């Protein structure tokens with residue numbers, strides 16, 4: 260069978276299609292015929308050797324994929340042959356608080372990922388996907404969607420009438436926009452592109468701010484909220500945007516610290532205490548959260564925003580497209 264591997268060295272140019280032996284499921288495991296995958300910013304970091312420079316190569320990347328159950332070995336009760344399932348980002352974080360074991364079981368990072376035609380996973384590490392979704396749409400859920408869900412719903416407890424600030428229009432951010440709207444919140448989005456800001460308004464954002472044209476976007480956010488600031492910030496920029504997020508959030512508001520897209524910066528901690536801001540670190544989510552999110556997605560027939568679907572053999576082009584930041588929502592891969 261074909262697989263994608265980071266071969267002998269780091270770099271997008273070293274992510275190649277290779278041949279690997281066919282897989283067989285052991286007790287309690289399922290064999291999946293993979294259908295589609297989605298890319299996350301982390302996959303770029305892994306490919307470039309920036310996520311874990313000590314990663315042993317060759318390494319099969321990608322945390323997010325959807326497949327059909329081809330075979331269910333003895334002891335499997337949670338899924339049936341023929342069912343479409345997604346792998347859980349953390350194979351061993353089922354419920355409750357994050358655990359060490361969970362963190363060490365993250366696909367495409369701590370352990371090998373799903374970028375292969377055949378994959379074997381423990382039955383506990385997969386979830387059924389909403390029936391209305393295509394394979395590519397469903398492949399967007401395990402990391403980006405679940406991270407946004409955990410930030411805003413599980414830990415964030417946002418409610419109708421809240422105002423949420425979302426940075427950029429990448430995978431996590433567009434899911435955050437969709438979930439915030441689902442729950443009746445007002446959404447303000449920042450982006451480097453006016454075309455993308457037009458698109459977020461069609462998805463229900465009330466306001467867009469171009470962070471290139473308005474570098475002091477936090478002032479605009481305060482103006483748009485009558486001087487009060489937002490209830491919740493989805494912080495995908497990290498240290499490079501955090502001080503501005505602290506100015507944009509209201510007294511007693513919340514910041515979900517998720518990403519590192521804006522690079523380094525000197526963070527001023529004082530406003531966190533002076534404004535009683537709750538800063539919550541988010542690391543994707545558990546299987547229980549994934550299942551709760553899927554129920555909401557199915558009930559509301561929510562459709563993930565897929566930017567482009569690349570063929571498996573064009574993995575390098577897909578990674579480069581993501582690197583270019585031209586995308587809106589999720590970049591996917593499928594066997595065409």
Ligand SMILES: NC(=O)c1ccc[n+]([C@@H]2O[C@H](COP(=O)([O-])OP(=O)(O)OC[C@H]3O[C@@H](n4cnc5c(N)ncnc54)[C@H](OP(=O)(O)O)[C@@H]3O)[C@@H](O)[C@H]2O)c1
Pocket residue numbers: 298299300301402403406426427428429430431432449450451452455470495496499500516517518519520521541542543581584585586588
């Ligand atoms: N903690 C976790 O569990 C977790 C899970 C998933 C992702 N992450 C992290 O979250 C971040 C987003 O991941 P992703 O996969 O959604 O990335 P992505 O799809 O590659 O997002 C890229 C987009 O982010 C926006 N962006 C970049 N720099 C920005 C800045 N300075 N200010 C505002 N927006 C900016 C840009 O949007 P525009 O083109 O609109 O400007 C860009 O197109 C990454 O750092 C990733 O590592 C963390």
